[in-house]
Amino acid sequence: MKPTLVLVGRPNVGKSTLFNRLTKTRDALVADLPGLTRDRHYGHGLVGSKPYLVVDTGGFEPVAKDGILHEMAKQTLQAVDEADCIIFLVDARQGLTPQDKTIAEGLRKSGRPVFLAVNKAEGMRREVVAAEFHELALGVPLVISSAHGEGVRELVELALADFPDEEESEEKDDHPKVAIVGRPNVGKSTLVNRLLGEERVIAFDQPGTTRDSIYIDLERDDRRYTLIDTAGVRKRGKVFEAIEKFSVVKTLQAIEDANVVVLVLDARQDVSEQDAHIAGFILEAGRALVVAINKWDGLDEARREVIKSDLARKLQFLEFAKYHYISALQGTGVGGLFKSIDGAFAAAMKKMSTPMLTRVLIAATEKHQPPKVGPIRPKLRYAHQGGSNPPLVIVHGTATANVADSYKRYLEGVFRTAFELQGTPLRVQFKQGSNPFADRKPAPKTEADENAARSKRRRSRKAYGKKY
Numbered sequence: 001m002k003p004t005l006v007l008v009g010r011p012n013v014g015k016s017t018l019f020n021r022l023t024k025t026r027d028a029l030v031a032d033l034p035g036l037t038r039d040r041h042y043g044h045g046l047v048g049s050k051p052y053l054v055v056d057t058g059g060f061e062p063v064a065k066d067g068i069l070h071e072m073a074k075q076t077l078q079a080v081d082e083a084d085c086i087i088f089l090v091d092a093r094q095g096l097t098p099q100d101k102t103i104a105e106g107l108r109k110s111g112r113p114v115f116l117a118v119n120k121a122e123g124m125r126r127e128v129v130a131a132e133f134h135e136l137a138l139g140v141p142l143v144i145s146s147a148h149g150e151g152v153r154e155l156v157e158l159a160l161a162d163f164p165d166e167e168e169s170e171e172k173d174d175h176p177k178v179a180i181v182g183r184p185n186v187g188k189s190t191l192v193n194r195l196l197g198e199e200r201v202i203a204f205d206q207p208g209t210t211r212d213s214i215y216i217d218l219e220r221d222d223r224r225y226t227l228i229d230t231a232g233v234r235k236r237g238k239v240f241e242a243i244e245k246f247s248v249v250k251t252l253q254a255i256e257d258a259n260v261v262v263l264v265l266d267a268r269q270d271v272s273e274q275d276a277h278i279a280g281f282i283l284e285a286g287r288a289l290v291v292a293i294n295k296w297d298g299l300d301e302a303r304r305e306v307i308k309s310d311l312a313r314k315l316q317f318l319e320f321a322k323y324h325y326i327s328a329l330q331g332t333g334v335g336g337l338f339k340s341i342d343g344a345f346a347a348a349m350k351k352m353s354t355p356m357l358t359r360v361l362i363a364a365t366e367k368h369q370p371p372k373v374g375p376i377r378p379k380l381r382y383a384h385q386g387g388s389n390p391p392l393v394i395v396h397g398t399a400t401a402n403v404a405d406s407y408k409r410y411l412e413g414v415f416r417t418a419f420e421l422q423g424t425p426l427r428v429q430f431k432q433g434s435n436p437f438a439d440r441k442p443a444p445k446t447e448a449d450e451n452a453a454r455s456k457r458r459r460s461r462k463a464y465g466k467k468y
Contacts, residue, residue, distance in 0.1 A: 002044075003163045004053045005156070006079045008107065009089035010099045011059025014119040018089065018146035019043060019056035022156065041214055047156045049165045055079050060103055085113040085159050088138065089146075092121040092129045096136070104136040115159050118143045122150060175224035176345040177215075179258035181251060181282070183274055184231075186266040187294040191328035192216070192229045195337070220338060228254045255281065259389055260288040260344050260423075262337065267295045267303075267325070271310045279318055286390035288344035288424040289321040290337060297327035320416065322423055344423025348389040352419055357383040357393060364414040373402035380430075390425045400430035 005022070007015040023043035041056040057076040080086060088107055090100050107114045116138040121129045122145040130141040142158070144151035180188045196218055214229040230251040255261055261282045265275055282289055293307065304325075311323065322340040326333035361383045370378040380397040393415055412426050 002051050002053050003084040003160060004055060004082055005045075005159055006055045006057065006083035006086050007089060008057055008060055008076060008080065008086055008103065010097070010103065013059075013089045013091045014146045015059075015089055016041075016056055018087075018117075018119065018144075018152070019054055021146050021149060021152055022054045042216070045156070047153060047160065050160050050163060052156075052160060052163075055082070080107070080110050080112065083110075083112050084163070085115065086110070087115050087117050087155065087159060089117050089119050090133060090136075090141075092118045092124060092143070096132045100136065104138055108138070113159075113162075114138050115155065116141045117155055119146050121145055122148045175226065176260050176341060177226045177228060177258045178341055179228040179230055179254045179261045179287075180264060181230050181255060181261055181278060182264035183266070183272070183278070186264045187328045188264050189229055191262075191264060191292065191294065191326075191334070192227055194328045194331055194334050195227060223342070225338075225341075228258060230254050252281065255285050255287060258287055259348060260290065260341050262290045262292050262341070263321075264328075265291065265293045265311075267293045267299055267307050271307075271314045276314055279315055283317065283425055286425050286427065288348040288389070289318060290340045290344055290423065291315070291318060291321050291323045292328075292337060293323065293325045294328050296325040297330050297332055320421070320423065320425065340423060347421045348391065348424040350388070350391060350419060350421065352385045352391065352393070354382070354384040356418075357385065357415070360415060360418045361395060361411070364411060368407075368410065370403050370407050373399075373404075376402060378403050386429065390427055391419075391421060392427045392429060394429050394431055396431050398432070400432050403430055 007018055009015050019041065022045045024045070025043060043054050043056070045052050045054050057079050060076045086107055088104065090096070104114075104116075116133060116136060118129055118133055118141045121143045124143075126143040129143050133141040142151060142155050144155055146152060180192055182188055192214075196216065216227045216229065218225045218227055263275075263279055263282065265271060279289075291311075293311070296304070299307075322344070324333055324337055324340065326337070328334060361380055365380050370380065376399050378397060378399040380395050380400070380403075383393055383395045386392040386394040393411075395411070408428055408430075411428050415421070415428070416426050
């Protein structure tokens, strides 16, 4: 079992920078702005032969009694309960603060091993920087720079010293990554918490509560999933804060990283142009899709019919996706999402044999041939699979550049039906067959070839003279 290191500290002491350093990623948002991280953020690291889990937490405000700061503090306390050891970060440039003392007192009561890391100490004398932090009574302060990597390896080695060596197992990463996306305040974090069965991420009645993309592992019915809670995506013209711009980028990256995307819509609002833009990006990325219409409870029948009509009209290009009408808050209809997620993931990863694809292609062309372009009719000869997530079918033939878009859509529908590809986009790509003899150059003639040719010409002349 991998030990869990939890990073704790007041806002803007460099926890996310250290998280990225320990995981060798850029998964956590980093900016010179306090309060950027709000939820717990998990990552994997390895030092020597010791793998570990590292947890980034939001800025810890233990005295906050309500609001978003109180919710962030609750997340941090939950992370502390899960920890095998705690790395408590303080800021060398700001020095010891009353808030540091309050946090240190709480960490001493947790019963977990605590390692005090004095961060942002690049270019400073270590012994001078560490002196005032002895007052926290958490052992010898370890002076580091998470931005430059100074002292970080020594810190982690010390934190993991009491844990046995363990070879990191290479598990096949074949479980679905599921991104929960949508506009702000449609209930994404509430849905994530409902799927997990715990208050894992902050769900607050305020748009923009989630800022980073949070990856959370889940096991359900002996099957693993990774849920990705993302920030709400607003219209570009309404994104003013630098933090929110970062968040939108992280959301788009999460869609690219996911296998299946759950698009969450608000049933109490009309389907907006922004909903269609997000759906279009998911389609462009080629990700399998499940649509969840949230806040369905309490709506009258007339309103429900309006929403269904609106969906059919504005999101008709998502006809391959399954639709679920749910209430994330009450839990109504949420259980059925996993069946659709599994089906969409299986369709996105499906392997299609070349003989079967070719038979389906031949049957489709016999039923309906490609239309002529001038005097030329494209001839489609065989097909094979070119990739997964999304499934890519490559069709070979002649004059394939002249295949109409309408015929391409026809083939997509035929392949989707034949291979039961419900829940995933499908791409068909055409490849022009080449003449194998077009670029072949004649072999250079040898002296023997030249002599044989001259002898043949002489014999021809003699034969011609005798005849006439």
